[in-house]
Amino acid sequence: MSHGRSTRLIVALDTKDTAQAVSWREQVAGPACMVKLGLEFTYACGLDAVREAAGGSPLFLDLKLHDIPNTVASAIGSLAALRPAMLTIHASGGRAMIAAARKAIDETFPADARPLLLAVTVLTSMDEAALHETGVEGSVVAQVLRLGALAMDSGADGLVCSSHEIAPLRAALGDAPVLVVPGIRPAGSALGDQKRVMTPAQASAAGADWIVVGRPITRAADPAAAAAAIAAELETALS
Numbered sequence: 001m002s003h004g005r006s007t008r009l010i011v012a013l014d015t016k017d018t019a020q021a022v023s024w025r026e027q028v029a030g031p032a033c034m035v036k037l038g039l040e041f042t043y044a045c046g047l048d049a050v051r052e053a054a055g056g057s058p059l060f061l062d063l064k065l066h067d068i069p070n071t072v073a074s075a076i077g078s079l080a081a082l083r084p085a086m087l088t089i090h091a092s093g094g095r096a097m098i099a100a101a102r103k104a105i106d107e108t109f110p111a112d113a114r115p116l117l118l119a120v121t122v123l124t125s126m127d128e129a130a131l132h133e134t135g136v137e138g139s140v141v142a143q144v145l146r147l148g149a150l151a152m153d154s155g156a157d158g159l160v161c162s163s164h165e166i167a168p169l170r171a172a173l174g175d176a177p178v179l180v181v182p183g184i185r186p187a188g189s190a191l192g193d194q195k196r197v198m199t200p201a202q203a204s205a206a207g208a209d210w211i212v213v214g215r216p217i218t219r220a221a222d223p224a225a226a227a228a229a230i231a232a233e234l235e236t237a238l239s
């Protein structure tokens with residue numbers, strides 16, 4: 001059933017090679033509304049290469065910051081020149097850290113160029129057993145709801161979660177959070193290290209604002225065709 005919310009595609013350019021990232025970005029330029037550069041690329045190639053890899057495309061700079069508030073705030077200041085459209089922090093860093101990230105964005109980015117501050121809840125590579133090993137009791141969804149509410153109350157614009165938590169998050173927090181959803185696997189594709197997955201159509205039907213897809217596109221024989229097929233699946237899910 002359609003909820004009337006359109007779901008857009010972000011492609012994760014996970015590689016250590018700038019030319020490879022540029023090539024993927026060019027191949028997916030039509031269907032992808034945004035590209036994501038994360039820890040793998042940034043540590044290997046540096047922030048100047050992030051700018052080159054993103055080209056003119058809107059940039060999701062996924063560095064998942066998680067440190068004391070002062071350090072996170074200072075780090076965000078160092079990212080302002082890249083003009084990302086989205087930035088990530090870990091919600092488990094707590095209220096003061098999230099609020100410091102909010103303040104740093106508001107103070108270091110021009111009002112018309114502020115990135116969405118996204119808080120990662122529970123990584124999509126974790127199932128309930130993995131969560132329990134970290135000392136968190138209860139279900140994954142309960143932890144996502146707890147961290148999601150904390151993050152939104154502390155100044156985040158949105159959340160990173162799996163498709164399985166979209167409906168409970170919307171029920172608890174309404175339409176306000178921008179929900180960015182990795183752990184997306186087209187029917188038949190390899191799960192890899194992802195545990196909480198859905199197909200693009202299922203994530204769209206559940207109400208994702210954005211889906212993040214990496215290997216099912218970048219490791220496909222034809223990344224352009226794989227991205228186009230996912231974009232077409234999102235269109236179909238909406239109609």
Ligand SMILES: O=C(O)c1cc(=O)[nH]c(=O)n1[C@@H]1O[C@H](COP(=O)(O)O)[C@@H](O)[C@H]1O
Nearest residue numbers: 012062122123124160182183212213214215
């Ligand atoms: O913050 C993220 O983007 C993220 C959060 C999360 O819980 N799970 C997750 O997979 N991601 C990222 O989303 C991308 C998923 O890649 P694939 O599993 O190759 O589709 C990777 O770049 C991850 O770093």
